[in-house]
Amino acid sequence: MKKTILLLVAAIGLGSVANAQTSFGHIQNQIPRDQRGINQFDIKKDSAEFKGLSIDLGAAFNMNYQAINSFNDQPSTFALPSKIVGYQLMNNENNFTLPSADMTIGAQLFEGVRVNLDIYLASRHHNETYARGGYLQIDKLDFIKKDFLADIMKYATIKIGQMENNFGDAHFRASDNGSTMRNAFVGNNIMNAFITDLGMEVYYNRSGLVSMIGVTNGNLNQGIKEVVYPTVSPATPNPNTVVSPTILAKLGYDKQIDQDLRVRLTGSYYHSANLGNSNLYSSNRSGFGFWGVLNNNAYTNNGVAVAGNYNSTSTPEATFNPGFKNWATSLMFNPFVKYKGFEFFGTVELTSGGDKVGVDDKRTANQYAGDVVYRFGKNEQFYIAGKYNTVSGKLSNADAKEVTVNRVESSLGWFMTKNILAKLDYVSQNYKNYTQFAGNVPTGNANNFYGGNFKGLVFEATISF
Numbered sequence: 001m002k003k004t005i006l007l008l009v010a011a012i013g014l015g016s017v018a019n020a021q022t023s024f025g026h027i028q029n030q031i032p033r034d035q036r037g038i039n040q041f042d043i044k045k046d047s048a049e050f051k052g053l054s055i056d057l058g059a060a061f062n063m064n065y066q067a068i069n070s071f072n073d074q075p076s077t078f079a080l081p082s083k084i085v086g087y088q089l090m091n092n093e094n095n096f097t098l099p100s101a102d103m104t105i106g107a108q109l110f111e112g113v114r115v116n117l118d119i120y121l122a123s124r125h126h127n128e129t130y131a132r133g134g135y136l137q138i139d140k141l142d143f144i145k146k147d148f149l150a151d152i153m154k155y156a157t158i159k160i161g162q163m164e165n166n167f168g169d170a171h172f173r174a175s176d177n178g179s180t181m182r183n184a185f186v187g188n189n190i191m192n193a194f195i196t197d198l199g200m201e202v203y204y205n206r207s208g209l210v211s212m213i214g215v216t217n218g219n220l221n222q223g224i225k226e227v228v229y230p231t232v233s234p235a236t237p238n239p240n241t242v243v244s245p246t247i248l249a250k251l252g253y254d255k256q257i258d259q260d261l262r263v264r265l266t267g268s269y270y271h272s273a274n275l276g277n278s279n280l281y282s283s284n285r286s287g288f289g290f291w292g293v294l295n296n297n298a299y300t301n302n303g304v305a306v307a308g309n310y311n312s313t314s315t316p317e318a319t320f321n322p323g324f325k326n327w328a329t330s331l332m333f334n335p336f337v338k339y340k341g342f343e344f345f346g347t348v349e350l351t352s353g354g355d356k357v358g359v360d361d362k363r364t365a366n367q368y369a370g371d372v373v374y375r376f377g378k379n380e381q382f383y384i385a386g387k388y389n390t391v392s393g394k395l396s397n398a399d400a401k402e403v404t405v406n407r408v409e410s411s412l413g414w415f416m417t418k419n420i421l422a423k424l425d426y427v428s429q430n431y432k433n434y435t436q437f438a439g440n441v442p443t444g445n446a447n448n449f450y451g452g453n454f455k456g457l458v459f460e461a462t463i464s465f
Contacts, residue, residue, distance in 0.1 A: 022052065022053045022054070022055065023051055023052065023053075023054045023055070024054060024055050024056075024057070025054065025055075025056065026048065026049070026050075026051040026054035026108060027048065027054060027056045027106060027108050027114060028046065028048045028050060028108055028111075028112060028114060028139065029043070029044065029045055029046055029048070029112075029114070029137065029139045029157070030046075030056070030106075030114070031044055033058050033060065033104070033179070033181070033464045033465060034181065034418045034419045034464055034465060035181065035379075035381075035415050035418040035419070035421070036418060037181070037182060038181070038182050039173075039262075039336070039338065039343070040172075041169055041172045041210075041254070041264070041266075042166065042172075042203060042205065042210060042212065042250075043137075043157040043159075043203045043205060045139065045154075045155075045157075045205075050108065050110075050111040050112070051108075053107065053108065053109065054107065054108040055105075055106075055107055056104065056105070056106035056107060056108070056114075056116075057103075057104070057105060057106075058103070058104040058106075058464075058465055059101065059102060059103050059104065059121075059178075059463075059464070059465060060101065060102040060104075060177075060178040060179040060180075060181070060462065060463065060464040060465075061099065061100075061101045061102075061178050061462065061463045061464075062099060062100045062101070062175075062177070062178040062179070062180045062460065062461070062462045063096065063099040063460070063461050063462075064096065064097045064099075064186070064289075064291075064458055064459065064460045064461075065094075065095070065096050065097075065458070065459040065460075066092070066094070066095070066096075066097050066290070066291060066292075066456070066457075066458050067094040067456045067457045067458070068092065068290060068292075068293055068427070068454055068455065068456030068457070068458065069092070069454065069455065069456055070089050070090070070092070070292075070293050070294045070295070070452070070453070070454040071089070071451075071452070071453045071454070072089060072294065072431075072448060072449070072450050072451045072452040072453070073436075073450055073451025073452075074087065074089075074436070074446055074447075074448075074450055074451075076088075078446075082301065082302075082437065082442050082443060082444075082446075083300075083301065083302045083303070084299060084300070084301050084445075084446055085299060085300045085301075086297070086298070086299035086300060087296060087297075087299040087446045088296065088297055088299075089294065089295065089296055089297075089448065090292060090295045090296060090297050090308065090310060092292045092293075092295075097291045097292075098122075098124060098291075099122065099178075100120075100122050100123055100124070100177045100178040100286065101120075101121040101122045101177075101178045102118065102119060102120060102121060102132070102176075102177050102178040102179055103118075103119040103121050104116065104117070104118055104119070105117045105119070110142070110143050111140055111142045111143075112138065112139040112140025112141075112142060112153070113136070113137070113138050113139070113140070113143060114136075114137050115134070115135070115136050115137070116134060116135055116137065116163075117131065117133075117134040118131070118132040118133050118134065118163075118164075119131055119132060120132050120177050120178075120285070120286060121178070122178075123177050123285065123286045124286065125285035125286060126285075132164075132176075132177075132196065132285075132286075133161065133162045133163045133164060133196045134161050134162060134163070135159050135160060135161025135162070135163040136159070136160045136161055137157065137158070137159050138157065138158040138159075138160075139153065139156075139157050140153050141153055155204055155205055155206040156202065156203060156204045157202070157203040157205075158200065158201070158202050158203075159200065159201045159202075159203075160199075160200045161198070162196055162197065162198040162199075162222075163196060163199075164176075164194070164195075164196055165195050165196065165197055165199065165201070165214065165216060165246075165248055166201055166212055166214065166248065166250060166268075167193050167195070167248055167250075167268050167270045167280065167330070167332065168193055168250075168266075168268045168332035168334060168347070168349070169264075169266055169268070169332075169334035169336065169345075169347075170188075170189055170193060170332065170334060170347050170349075170369075171193060171194055173345060174188040174189070174192070174194070175187075175188055175289060176194070176284070176286055177286035178462070178464075179462075179464060180421075180460060180462045181421050181462050181464045184371065184373050184383060184385040184411055184413060184423070185289075185371070185385060185387055185409050185411045185423075185425055186289040186290070186409070186411070186423070186425040186427065186458045186460050187288070187289040187290060187318060187407065187409055187425075187427060188284075188288065188289060188319075189347060189349075189367065189369050189389055190318070190319055190320045190367065190369075190389050190390075190391045190405050190407055190429075191281055191319065191320045191321070191322070191349065191351070191365065191367045191391045192281065192284055192288070192319050193270075193280050193281060193330065193332065193349070194280075194283055194284040195216075195220070195278055195279075195280050195283040196220065196283065197216035197217060197218060197219060197220060197246060197278050198216060198217050198219065198222060199214055199215050199216030199217060199245075199246070199248075200214060200215060200216075201213070201214035201248065202214070205254075208253050208254060208255040209252075209253065210250065210251065210252040210253060210254050210264075210266055211250065211251050211252075212248070212249065212250040212251075213248070213249050214247070214248035214249070215245050215246065215247055215248070216245065216246045216248070217243070217245060217246075217276070218243045218244060218245055218246045218272050218274070218275065218276040218278060219243060219276045219277055219278055220276075220277055220278035220283050221277050221278075243274055243275070243276035243277075244272060244273040244274035244276075245272075246270065246271065246272040246278075247269070247270070247271045247272075248268075248269065248270055249268065249269040250266055250267070250268045250269070251266065251267055252264065252265055252266025252267060252334075253265055253266075254266075260339055260340050261337075261338070261339050262336075262337070262338040262339075263336075263337055264334075264335070264336040264337075265333075265334070265335050265336070266333070266334050267331065267332070267333050268331070268332045268333075268334070269329075269330075269331060270328070270329065270330040270331075270332075271328070271329045271330075272327060272328050272329075273327050274326070274327060275324065275325060275326060275327060275328060275353075275354075279321070279323075279324070279328075280328065280330060281319075281320075281321045281322060281324075281351075282321045282323075284319075288318045288319050289318060289458070290318040290427060290429075290454065290458070292310055293318055293429075293454040294431075294448045294449060294452050294454055295308065295309050295310045295448070296308055296309060296446065296448055299446075301443075301444075301445050301446075302443065306445050309448075318429065318454075320365070320367075320391045320393075320405050322351060322353065322363070322365040322393050322395070323395065324351070324352075324353025324354055324363065325353070325354045325355070325356050325357040325358075325359075326353070326354025326355075326356070326357060326358060326359060326360055327353055327354045327360065328351070328352070328353035328354070329351070329352050329353065330349065330350070330351040330352075331349070331350045331351075332347065332348070332349045332350075333346075333347075333348040333349075334346060334347055334348075341374050341375045341376050341380060342372070342373075342374055343371075343372065343373040343374075343375070344370070344371070344372055345370070345371050345373075346368075346369065346370045346371075347367060347368065347369040347370070348367075348368055349366065349367040349368075349369075350364075350366050351364065351365050351366065351367075351393075352364045352365075355396065355397045356396070361397055363393070363394055363396070363397055364393055364394075365391065365392065365393025365394075366391070366392055366393065367389070367390070367391045368389070368390055368391075369387065369388065369389040369390075370387070370388055371385060371386065371387035371388075372385065372386055372387075373385040379415070379418075380415075381414065381415040381416075382413065382414055382415075383411075383412070383413045384410075384411070384412055384413075385410065385411045385412075385413070386408075386409070386410045386411075387407075387408070387409045387410070387411075388406075388407070388408055388409075389406070389407045389409070390404065390405070390406045390407075391404065391405045392404045392405075399435075399440070400440075401433045402433065403431070403432065403433045403434050403449075404431075404432040404433060405429065405430070405431055405432075406429065406430045406432070407427065407428070407429040407430075408427070408428050408429075409425060409426065409427045409428075410425070410426045411423050411424065411425045411426070412424045419463055419464060419465045420461075420462075420463050421461070421462050421463075421464075422459070422460070422461050423459070423460050423461075424457065424458075424459050424460075425457065425458045425459075425460060426455075426456070426457055427454070427455060427456065427457075427458065428453070428454075428455035429453065429454055429455070430452070430453045431449040431450075431451070431452035431453070434447055434449035434450050434451075434452065435447055435450065436450045
């Protein structure tokens with residue numbers, strides 16, 4: 001990987017020598033990756049001058065020191081018939097977690113046309129460096145003809161590629177791998193809406209109007225193989241069904257009322273009639289802020305070895321995934337108010353989907369979150385923040401009760417410069433109505449979420465440019 005980066009830098013350098021018009025950093029209509037990018041949502045038009053082909057190179061680094069303890073209500077000695085021997089939650093040390101890093105490579109290709117490639121240099125999902133996504137952003141159509149549809153493109157933007165799809169506003173204030181500067185806290189929402197499918201989004205923002213319509217192919221991993229769902233008894237929908245497109249939409253209002261007051265309210269829509277290999281609530285491939293929580297050491301159940309699950313990326317314990325199958329629909333409403341240094345941001349998320357593969361029976365899950373941030377100092381370089389987040393829903397229609405996950409989080413932050421942020425975060429998260437055994441059967445494995453709770457401190461440092 002080091003050789004690849006060196007070759008890339010060398011190629012950019014040679015290109016700069018060979019073409020006197022090539023420059024660095026003259027990028028149009030780009031949201032800054034440092035402190036200036038906080039609370040900038042969606043697409044932002046600017047007046048940056050086009051100066052020919054220009055290269056953009058950026059990075060983000062994140063490091064956490066974690067001191068969190070986990071608890072649940074599982075008894076120390078299990079009674080028959082479960083025959084569970086040696087079960088206990090893992091005792092985590094107070095120590096640094098695995099750091100993460102990102103790279104962004106972009107270029108201004110033409111007046112109003114730029115390209116962006118986002119790379120995970122170090123993450124927990126893959127051992128090797130891999131692409132998070134890449135897209136083409138078109139803010140002018142002058143490459144067709146000078147001032148072509150200029151009156152429309154003054155307010156419109158087109159994005160095409162495999163990119164972070166724009167569902168809701170919460171993902172603009174969330175952490176993603178090494179990029180954690182826009183998040184006043186360490187954790188994202190418990191039910192974390194994040195997806196990077198291949199598709200297109202069209203924006204039209206004018207005089208406070210916020211609007212977007214988008215479509216994706218419903219796949220996180222691309223391929224042309226026919227999708228065949230397993231048959232389920234009794235009768236099921238046709239299992240030989242291609243994956244349906246996913247539809248995205250956003251409509252809202254965002255206005256700087258005066259020098260001190262800004263108000264924003266948006267509603268967002270996501271729908272997939274036939275889920276492919278992507279899932280809105282399980283497609284984050286980089287991390288969730290809190291690690292090793294509610295993990296268990298290895299034990300035996302009826303003489304069968306059960307492995308420990310430390311830092312398993314397939315079961316992120318700090319999040320809630322409703323696990324919809326067959327189809328899914330989500331609505332998200334996000335109010336945002338900033339008055340001088342005070343900010344309020346809320347999330348109301350109403351979701352529904354197929355209960356399981358091949359069955360259209362409806363299941364729901366709902367999320368509510370609200371955070372308050374007070375920023376102060378000459379350049380708002382300090383802040384104090386608090387957040388409450390709750391999610392409820394059934395994991396299966398067959399379950400007797402809805403499960404609930406609640407989180408209280410508070411944070412102190414200091415922007416040492418616009419590119420360097422340090423924050424100290426306290427978290428307490430509780431799990432309610434989870435069954436004692438997996439599958440709610442006495443012979444199932446111990447459920448770590450049964451009466452589960454984790455709480456403690458995380459110190460996070462991030463650099464972004």
